[in-house]
Amino acid sequence: MSLSFADPQLLWLTPLAALPLLGGVLRRSAFPSLASVPVDGLSRLISLALTFTAVATIGSTALALAGPRRGGELVEKIGDGAETALLIDRSGSMNETFAGRPPEGGEESKANAARRVLQDYVRRRQHDRFGVVGFSTSPIRMLPLTDKMDAVLGAVAAIDRPGLDYTDIGRGLATALSLLSEDAGQSSRVLLLVSDGAAVIDPKVQQTLRTTFARTRVNLYWLFLRTANSTGISDTPKPGEDTPQAMPERHLDIFFKSLKIPYKAFEVENPGAVEAAVAEIGRLETHPIVYRERLPTEDLTGFFAALALLSSLALVAAKIFEAGLFTSSLPLGLPEAARPSRRRAA
Amino acid sequence: MTDDALLAYRPHARPRTGRPGAHPGADAGSLGLFRNHAPFSRYPEARRIDLRASLRDPFGEIHVRRFEPRNVVDVYALVDLSASMGFVGHAAKIGLVEDICVAMARAAHRYGDAFGIIGADAHIRRDFQIRATRRRSLETEIRELFRRSTPAGRSAAGLAEAANLLAGRRKLVFVLSDFRQTAAVTDALLANLIRHDVVPIIVGDSAEETDLPEWGLIEMQDLETGQRRVVFMRPALRRKWLDEAARRKSALRRLFMRYGRTPVTVADRLDIENLSRQLMEA
Incomplete structure (x- = not known):
């Protein structure tokens, strides 16, 4: 529970709340001697209540002006699962079917299948935190790590939109890693790469990725949606064709293996296999995670304004009920007796 | 106040100032209202010898008339x-x-x-x-x-x-x-x-004792000490107030008496x- 203020400088007005303690609320009637006024419990109670109400009126008005709000602080939450960065290929080929042609009739594109399966996955893992990064020619940070399921599902739902051209997997990986390394918690981290192909990673970028992977301690899963008749991870190379340019998937796999991190590649060739692969990832990744989150702020201005209004109304009621008993009353300020005698000073 | 009316007062005890004034004095003198007779031997004032009283006395005592002078105070x-x-x-x-x-x-x-x-x-x-x-x-x-x-x-x-x-x-x-x-x-x-x-x-002043409202919130300030007090006036309290005033008055009267x-x-x-x-x- 923390309080913050929109205009903290207006809090300087709050000491004004002490005024009713000094001045009183009602018009004063001078009386020769209070000793002859009977002591009355109810009157004393009302007197206290009036003073308190007046203090509350001024105090809550000043607070309402300052615009108090509660919350907005970071809280630690414990979830059961992992921090998962979904790194999703948005290249144009994802919009094709596993057969390598635009979907027709009831056919499902690779992106469609990935979307459906990932949505299922996200729904089942309520306590995970997800971040989403899309990549094609360049990576797009779509969603930072969060446990807001609606946002995650929305981000995932958008992955079957028509994609762009190329597949710059190196920068995509770097972005997804930066997403994960923002949070220095103790939880297990998962990088789930969904792509239907691979690309050559520049040796310089490879070096950077190597150090980042080593620092981030991440479990890497590669869901490779293989199009029929394209090169795969486990294809044995023909002699003389074992170059990253000719067989990018195989060489990416080799690169991932050389990182010495928990890594598993799923090479799937139809929508059913996608589901099986995702289910396996789900099985593998259940650890308690601790994460911090910013609470939503709650505006308390209304509460204090209502309090000020209520207490003002109470004061108005008291003023209406106020009786002018005597014609004489002191002007606001010092009591008569406190004034020094003019004559004696002379 | 009316200008023509003159305030009347009198001292409780007869003044003994010796100076002529308006109030019956304590001394006996040769002027003023008649007070009593005194034997000439005790009050040798030859000008005020009362012949009638002296003749009436079977013992032959000579009586002198005494008067009470009016004194100032x-x-x-x-x-x-x-x-x-x-x-x-x-x-x-x-x-x-x-x-x-x-x-x-x-x-x-x-x-x-x-x-x-x-x-x-x-x-x-x-x-x-x-x-x-x-x-x-x-x-x-x-x-x-x-x-x-x-x-x-x-x-x-x-x-x-x-x-x-x-x-x-x-x-x-x-x-x-x-x-x-x-x-x-x-x-x-x-x-x-x-x-x-x-x-x-x-x-x-009737305002401070009898002329009180039946209902109302009154904040009073003591003229001498400057203390403030809020009074929630209602018939029961008013009655109590009047009772207290009456009690104070009678206590004061007893003290004077x-x-x-x-x-x-x-x-x-x-x-x-x-x-x-x-x-x-x-």
Whole structure:
């Protein structure tokens, strides 16, 4: 529970709340001697209540002006699962079917299948935190790590939109890693790469990725949606064709293996296999995670304004009920007796 | 106040000043109203030999007629200048006191008495004093005195000190106060002035005692201490308030009666006839 203020400088007005303690609320009637006024419990109670109400009126008005709000602080939450960065290929080929042609009739594109399966996955893992990064020619940070399921599902739902051209997997990986390394918690981290192909990673970028992977301690899963008749991870190379340019998937796999991190590649060739692969990832990744989150702020201005209004109304009621008993009353300020005698000073 | 009416007062005890005035004196003399006969041997006043009484005496004693001379008396008004006298209800209390003092000065002048004023709050007020005098300008001086000073004292305890200024012959002393001080203060005042003819005049106001509203929130401020108190006025509390006022009044009256003084009350406005009657009865 923390309080913050929109205009903290207006809090300087709050000491004004002490005024009713000094001045009183009602018009004063001078009386020769209070000793002859009977002591009355109810009157004393009302007197206290009036003073308190007046203090509350001024105090809550000043607070309402300052615009108090509660919350907005970071809280630690414990979830059961992992921090998962979904790194999703948005290249144009994802919009094709596993057969390598635009979907027709009831056919499902690779992106469609990935979307459906990932949505299922996200729904089942309520306590995970997800971040989403899309990549094609360049990576797009779509969603930072969060446990807001609606946002995650929305981000995932958008992955079957028509994609762009190329597949710059190196920068995509770097972005997804930066997403994960923002949070220095103790939880297990998962990088789930969904792509239907691979690309050559520049040796310089490879070096950077190597150090980042080593620092981030991440479990890497590669869901490779293989199009029929394209090169795969486990294809044995023909002699003389074992170059990253000719067989990018195989060489990416080799690169991932050389990182010495928990890594598993799923090479799937139809929508059913996608589901099986995702289910396996789900099985593998259940650890308690601790994460911090910013609470939503709650505006308390209304509460204090209502309090000020209520207490003002109470004061108005008291003023209406106020009786002018005597014609004489002191002007606001010092009591008569406190004034020094003019004559004696002379 | 009415200008033509003259305030009447009389000292409780016969004055023994020896100076001719308006009040029946304690001495026996050869002027004034007839008082009694005395044997010539004891009161050898040849001019007042009563032949008829002497002849009637079978023993042949010569009788002398004695008369009671009328004497003057010094009259003092002891004015309470504590802040509570600044109360303004249906009338300003201090204004009422001023009117009474002027009426007394006027009456004293007509009776040939000397009139003086002593003001006091917590102590005697040196600036609020007129020694007993027969000056004709007295009325103006009194008006001026009241115009110059406001009641602002924190208590009326200084009234008792006035005894030091009232040394000498027995005087007629009117104490003009609301008597809202504690019983001990009033007691000390009466004890100090025991040698004089003291007439307490209670200056009240119907606004502070009887003229209270049935319902309402009232914030009161004590004129002397400056304390504040909120009172939630309702019929039950009003009744309690009036009861308390009546109790205070009777306690005050009992205290005065213990010293043989009958209090005189004035409220709201100066009614000279009413005040005169009370003063003569006191």
